[in-house]
Amino acid sequence: MTGRMTYRINAALERVLPEQRLFLRSDAETRFIRLRPLTQLIALSVSTVLIAWTIVATAILLVSSISSGDAREQVLREQANYESRLNDLSADRDQRAAEAASAQDRFNVALAQVSAMQSQLLASEDHRKELETGIDVIQHTLRRTIKERDDARSESGQLKVALAKQTGSDHTAAGRVKDVAATLDTLTTTLGDTARERDAMADAAKKAQADADNAALDLRQSEQRNDKIFSKLEAAVTVSMAPLDKMFRSVGLDPRKVISEIHSGYSGQGGPLSKISFPLPPGQSHANLDKANAVLASLNQMNQYRLAAATVPLGLPLKSSFVYTSPFGYRTDPFNGSHSFHPGQDMGAAYGTPIYATASGVVIYASWMNGYGRMVQIQHAFGISTVFGHMSQIRVTVGQRVSRGDRIGDMGSSGRSTGTHLHYEVRIGNKPVNPMTYIKAATNVF
Numbered sequence: 001m002t003g004r005m006t007y008r009i010n011a012a013l014e015r016v017l018p019e020q021r022l023f024l025r026s027d028a029e030t031r032f033i034r035l036r037p038l039t040q041l042i043a044l045s046v047s048t049v050l051i052a053w054t055i056v057a058t059a060i061l062l063v064s065s066i067s068s069g070d071a072r073e074q075v076l077r078e079q080a081n082y083e084s085r086l087n088d089l090s091a092d093r094d095q096r097a098a099e100a101a102s103a104q105d106r107f108n109v110a111l112a113q114v115s116a117m118q119s120q121l122l123a124s125e126d127h128r129k130e131l132e133t134g135i136d137v138i139q140h141t142l143r144r145t146i147k148e149r150d151d152a153r154s155e156s157g158q159l160k161v162a163l164a165k166q167t168g169s170d171h172t173a174a175g176r177v178k179d180v181a182a183t184l185d186t187l188t189t190t191l192g193d194t195a196r197e198r199d200a201m202a203d204a205a206k207k208a209q210a211d212a213d214n215a216a217l218d219l220r221q222s223e224q225r226n227d228k229i230f231s232k233l234e235a236a237v238t239v240s241m242a243p244l245d246k247m248f249r250s251v252g253l254d255p256r257k258v259i260s261e262i263h264s265g266y267s268g269q270g271g272p273l274s275k276i277s278f279p280l281p282p283g284q285s286h287a288n289l290d291k292a293n294a295v296l297a298s299l300n301q302m303n304q305y306r307l308a309a310a311t312v313p314l315g316l317p318l319k320s321s322f323v324y325t326s327p328f329g330y331r332t333d334p335f336n337g338s339h340s341f342h343p344g345q346d347m348g349a350a351y352g353t354p355i356y357a358t359a360s361g362v363v364i365y366a367s368w369m370n371g372y373g374r375m376v377q378i379q380h381a382f383g384i385s386t387v388f389g390h391m392s393q394i395r396v397t398v399g400q401r402v403s404r405g406d407r408i409g410d411m412g413s414s415g416r417s418t419g420t421h422l423h424y425e426v427r428i429g430n431k432p433v434n435p436m437t438y439i440k441a442a443t444n445v446f
Contacts, residue, residue, distance in 0.1 A: 006038065013037030079323045086321070089443055110229050117222050124215045131208045138201045145197065149190060247314065247441045253382060258308045310404055311381035313358035314442035317388065317424055318411075322349035325421055328434040334418050343432035344387065344425035345439075351420045353411040355388055358438075360403045363396045372423065373415020376408050385430070389423035390414050 010019075017037040024031045035043075249255065326346035333340045357378055364385070365377035372389035376396060379385045392412025396402060413420045426435045 010037045013041060017041060075323070079321075082323050083321055092443060113229055114226065117226060121219065121222060124218055128212065128215055131211055134204060135208055138204055142197060142201065145194070247309070253312070258382070308381070310360050312438070313380055313384060313386045313426055314438050315358055315404075316439055316442075317355050317358050317386075317422065318347055318349060318353060319356060320349055320353050322347045322353070322422075324348075328432075328436065335416070344389070344423050345435040346421050346423055348419070348421040349411055351412060352392060353422075354407050355391065355409045355411060355422060357402045357404055357406045357408050358386055359384075360401070361385075363398055363400045363402060363408075366394050366396050366398050366400075369415070371416045373417060374409070374412065375415075378402060378408070383429050385427045387423075387425035387427065389425075390417045390421060 014037055017040045019037060020035040020040065021032045024033065324345065325348040326342055328345050329342060330339060331342050332338070359378075359380045361378040361380040363376060364379045365375065367375070369375040369389070372387070374389075374391040374394050376388045376391065376394055377385055388409060390411075390413055391409040392414065393410040394408070395410070396406075396408045402408060411420060411422050417423075424435055425432050426438055427433065
């Protein structure tokens with residue numbers, strides 16, 4: 001049946017495609033290959049299909065080349081926009097850093113003023129004590145002089161009584177004249193000395209009162225200056241702490257818990273921010289001392305915020321120019337086209353671009369990982385870890401302690417990757433969260 005059908009087809013095609021023979025000649029013999037019409041039709045069909053496929057493929061390549069040119073221009077425009085935004089963010093970060101440095105300088109100047117005023121107050125207090133001591137000495141001398149005068153009068157009376165018993169009169173005529181003269185001289189001398197001592201004591205008392213009034217005025221003026229200084233210090237501390245508090249709240253961290261955990265890890269005593277404690281004279285107010293300790297406590301809290309910020313992955317893992325290529329969340333898989341979840345943020349830059357740690361921590365993984373290629377994972381405080389994938393080279397080892405800004409590797413395209421880029425993840429309890437939340441939070445401070 002098949003042979004008759006083939007014969008009929010060949011017979012029908014004989015008029016269009018007559019049978020051809022190809023002769024193959026060698027030294028010993030000559031052979032030929034018979035090309036029937038059906039065979040010729042099949043060969044022509046295959047040739048036509050190949051030529052058509054070649055034309056279509058060429059057209060597709062031309063269209064793709066034209067489209068890729070437009071895409072490159074668009075990528076260049078987006079890259080320019082990203083670089084402009086990065087420059088703006090960098091300028092804002094520098095401004096924040098300058099404001100923080102200025103606030104620190106103002107605080108240092110205020111502390112120096114407070115120290116100088118405390119020294120003046122202590123000097124005034126010492127001077128007041130010296131004046132009180134001088135007045136006490138003068139009063140004691142006056143009491144001693146009065147007592148000596150009274151003793152002399154008593155002794156004079158006793159001598160008169162004894163003389164009266166012996167002579168019948170307490171004075172002879174010549175003796176009375178001499179006694180009167182001696183008494184007058186003694187009284188004149190005593191009264192003159194007493195008047196001079198009284199005048200001296202009065203002058204000393206007036207001078208002491210004037211010094212006390214001046215000391216009280218200086219004390220009031222110092223308290224007023226202290227109030228102004230402490231008000232400015234409290235305002236500066238409040239302004240400086242607001243961005244830090246906002247930064248931690250924006251990434252979902254309770255500032256009170258952050259301070260508590262940092263305080264438990266840094267519980268040593270001493271240093272310039274420790275509490276001021278020294279005895280004050282009775283009756284002197286502790287208000288300025290309490291205000292100074294409150295400012296120091298706030299500055300200590302700022303220092304603990306700074307320590308906590310170093311352990312939280314804030315900011316970018318790259319310092320060179322780059323573009324954001326694929327965000328966190330669901331996207332179309334570049335390999336199979338399916339709708340899949342992307343657990344990190346991709347950043348594209350040149351091959352070998354340095355990659356830096358975004359916070360201090362301990363390296364818990366530094367090797368090849370399926371899908372991630374050459375991967376580094378760093379464990380930070382508060383249960384947070386960061387992942388860096390598709391590296392071309394790893395520059396840290398497991399167990400190594402790193403700080404923010406330490407170089408941990410180079411950008412590459414290892415693993416399941418379509419091109420050179422960094423896959424950056426932030427995980428809390430090994431569950432990925434959006435890294436852009438932490439990157440944007442850093443703009444409030446750094």
